[in-house]
Amino acid sequence: MVASGNNYKDKVSQLISWGHWFSFFNIIAAMLFGTRYIVHSEWPVTLLGQLYLLLSWVGHFGFLVFGFYILIIFPASFLIPSQRLMRLFAVLIATLGLTTLILDTYAYTTLDLHLSPLVWDLLLSGEKSELNARWQYLFIAVPILFLLQLVLSEWLWRKLRKLTRKHVGGPIALIFGLCFLGSHLVYIWADAFLYRPVTMQRSNFPLSYPMTAKNFMEKHGLIDRNEYAKRKEQKGDAETPLIRYPIEKLSFSDQGTNQNVLIVMVDGLRSDMIESTTMPNLTKFAEQNLNFTNHYSTSNDNTVGVFGLFYGLPGSYLESIRTEATNPVLVSTLNKRNYQFGLFSSDNFTAPIYYQTLFEQQKLAAHTTDDVAPNDQLAVSNWQQWLGTAQEDDSPWFSYIELLSVQEFEEGGDYTPTFTPSLSTTAKNTKITDPDVLLKNSYRNAAYYADSLVSQILDTLEQQQALNNTIVIITSNHGTEFNETGTNSWGSNSNYSQYQLKVPLVIHWPEREPEVVATMTSHLDVVPTLMETLLNVSTTSDKYSSGHNLFDIDPDRRWVIAGDSKDIVVIQKNSTTVVDRYGNYQVYDKDYRVKDERRPKLSTLMQVMNELKRFYHPQK
Incomplete structure (x- = not known):
C-alpha cells in the first residue's frame, strides 16, 4: 500500500x-x-x-x-x-x-x-x-x-x-x-x-x-x-483608433453653384408629425418641394444624430473624430469657398460636438453652464437680423438653426396650447386617467409652435428674395417615442425603433420639381448630396462619407446604418438588427418586436462591418 x-x-x-x-x-x-x-x-x-x-x-x-x-x-x-x-x-x-x-x-x-x-x-x-x-x-x-x-x-x-x-x-x-x-x-x-x-x-x-x-x-x-x-x-474616448477622414485629398471640378444653404434642425421631431393638423406650414412646404418620407437619423441620440448629418459618417466614428478634433469636409469646404456662416441655437450650442469639432473653426461664442431655458423665438429673431446683413454681401452664406422646443416639450414654453388636455393645461391635482394623452398633446403643441417658427424662417427668406437661391434642409436629430413599442420606452435614446430613428427630411432645392421620395434614406446622404450637387466635388463620395447622393439613390437600397460607438444598427425594409460591442445581437420586425427568425443575413452584415472600419488607418 x-x-x-x-x-x-x-x-x-x-x-x-x-x-x-x-x-x-x-x-x-x-x-x-x-x-x-x-x-x-x-x-x-x-x-x-x-x-x-x-x-x-x-x-x-x-x-x-x-x-x-x-x-x-x-x-x-x-x-x-x-x-x-x-x-x-x-x-x-x-x-x-x-x-x-x-x-x-x-x-x-x-x-x-x-x-x-x-x-x-x-x-x-x-x-x-x-x-x-x-x-x-x-x-x-x-x-x-x-x-x-x-x-x-x-x-x-x-x-x-x-x-x-x-x-x-x-x-x-x-x-x-x-x-x-x-x-x-x-x-x-x-x-x-x-x-x-x-x-x-x-x-x-x-x-x-x-x-x-x-x-x-x-x-x-x-x-x-x-x-x-x-x-x-x-x-473623447481614448480607446478609439485613428481615423482617415477624408481617405484621400478632395478634388473639385469647379467652384460650385454658389447657392446659399440653410439647415433647420428641429430637435426630437419624429417623421409622423409632418401632417396638416400638427405642422400645417411644414406640411405645405413639403408638398411643394422634396419630401423624403422614409428617412432615418444616424442615431436615437442628440449628438450622434447631428454628427451623422454633418460628417456623413456612422456614429461609431464619432469618438475618433472628437479625439483628433477633425472638422467636417462640408464645413471646411464652405470655409475655403468664403461662405458667410450664421449659426443660431436657442441654448447657445452647449452640446460639446458643436464647439469641439463641428463649428470649431467658426469660434462659437463662449458657453455657459447656467440653467437657462432654451428660447427658440430669440434664435429665429437673431437669425432674421443676421440674414439682412448677410444678403448685403456678395458672397454666399451657410446658416444652421437649432430649435429645441420639441425636444423640451415637457418644459412648456411661451406658446398657447392648441391640443388639450396637455401638461400646461391640466392642474397638478387633477386626476388623469390617461397620462399618455397629456404627453402626446404636449409634444404636438411644441411641434405646432416649432412649425410657426419654421414658417417665420421661410417667410423671411421670401421677403429677402433669397429663397430662389437658397437650399433649405429641414430635419431632426432623432425622433421621440411614447411607448408605442410596448417596451416602456419614452422619449429617445432607449431603443432603435422607427419612432426614435425615423425623422423628417424636407429639402427645397432651387429649380428642382416637387417629389415624394419613399426610398430609404439616411442622414449620411446629406453631405454627399451637398458636396456633389452644390460644391461640385469630383472625388467619389466613398472617400469622405458612408452615404450617397440623395438625387442618385438606388431605389432598391436594402439597408442603412444607425447606432453609436456601443451599438451597430442595421435598418432594413422589414427588420432592424442591433449588434452590441460584444457581438450579442437581436433582430426586430418593423414594429420592433423580436423576430422568430433571429439570424441576420451574413452578406449584409459583412458589408456593414466593412463600412464601419473603412475610414480607420490601414493596419501595419
Whole structure:
C-alpha cells in the first residue's frame, strides 16, 4: 500500500511537471498565433505604447494558457491515473484551445470582433460566402494541429527529466508574471490619464480585461474625478483608433453653384408629425418641394444624430473624430469657398460636438453652464437680423438653426396650447386617467409652435428674395417615442425603433420639381448630396462619407446604418438588427418586436462591418 501510494505521488508529480512544460510551449504557440491581432490592430506610435504591447502580448497569453492549465489540466492530473490517457486528454484540450484561438483571430481580422454569439451564428450559417468558405479550412488544420500536439506531448515526456534539471521553470514563470503585472500597472496609469497609445489596445486580444483603479486613485488623492471627466469630455474616448477622414485629398471640378444653404434642425421631431393638423406650414412646404418620407437619423441620440448629418459618417466614428478634433469636409469646404456662416441655437450650442469639432473653426461664442431655458423665438429673431446683413454681401452664406422646443416639450414654453388636455393645461391635482394623452398633446403643441417658427424662417427668406437661391434642409436629430413599442420606452435614446430613428427630411432645392421620395434614406446622404450637387466635388463620395447622393439613390437600397460607438444598427425594409460591442445581437420586425427568425443575413452584415472600419488607418 505504501508502494502504491508513492507510485501515485510520483505519477502525479511527473504529470504536473510535464503539464508545466506542455503549457509553456502552448503559450509560445498562442503568442505566435496572437501576432495576427498585432498585425491587424493599429500600431502604437509611442515607446510606452509599444512597451505595453510587448508586456500585454507576453503576459496576456501566458496568463490565458496557464489559467486553462490550472482550471482543467492540473486537476485532471489527480483524477486520471494513466499517464498516457492524461496526456491524450491534455492534447485534446490544447488542440481545442488553439483551434478556438485561430477561429478568434480569423473573426477579428475579418469582422473586427472576437468570438461571440453573432460570430458563431455567422460561421455556422448555411449562407455561401467567403467568410464561411475560408474558415472551413480548419477541417484540414485541426488534424495537423492535433498531430503536432501529440508529437510535443511525447517529446516532452521523454525529455522531462532533462528539462527538469535545467531549473529554468522559475525564471520563465517570473518573466510571464512580471509582464502580466506590468501590463496592468501601465494600463491603470494610462486609463487614469487618458493615454491613448495604451488605452486603444484594450480589446486587441481575446478575453482581455485590463485593470483600472480610478476609485482607488481618487481615494488616495492621485487623480481628481471632476478633472478626469473634463479631460475625457475634451479628448473623447481614448480607446478609439485613428481615423482617415477624408481617405484621400478632395478634388473639385469647379467652384460650385454658389447657392446659399440653410439647415433647420428641429430637435426630437419624429417623421409622423409632418401632417396638416400638427405642422400645417411644414406640411405645405413639403408638398411643394422634396419630401423624403422614409428617412432615418444616424442615431436615437442628440449628438450622434447631428454628427451623422454633418460628417456623413456612422456614429461609431464619432469618438475618433472628437479625439483628433477633425472638422467636417462640408464645413471646411464652405470655409475655403468664403461662405458667410450664421449659426443660431436657442441654448447657445452647449452640446460639446458643436464647439469641439463641428463649428470649431467658426469660434462659437463662449458657453455657459447656467440653467437657462432654451428660447427658440430669440434664435429665429437673431437669425432674421443676421440674414439682412448677410444678403448685403456678395458672397454666399451657410446658416444652421437649432430649435429645441420639441425636444423640451415637457418644459412648456411661451406658446398657447392648441391640443388639450396637455401638461400646461391640466392642474397638478387633477386626476388623469390617461397620462399618455397629456404627453402626446404636449409634444404636438411644441411641434405646432416649432412649425410657426419654421414658417417665420421661410417667410423671411421670401421677403429677402433669397429663397430662389437658397437650399433649405429641414430635419431632426432623432425622433421621440411614447411607448408605442410596448417596451416602456419614452422619449429617445432607449431603443432603435422607427419612432426614435425615423425623422423628417424636407429639402427645397432651387429649380428642382416637387417629389415624394419613399426610398430609404439616411442622414449620411446629406453631405454627399451637398458636396456633389452644390460644391461640385469630383472625388467619389466613398472617400469622405458612408452615404450617397440623395438625387442618385438606388431605389432598391436594402439597408442603412444607425447606432453609436456601443451599438451597430442595421435598418432594413422589414427588420432592424442591433449588434452590441460584444457581438450579442437581436433582430426586430418593423414594429420592433423580436423576430422568430433571429439570424441576420451574413452578406449584409459583412458589408456593414466593412463600412464601419473603412475610414480607420490601414493596419501595419
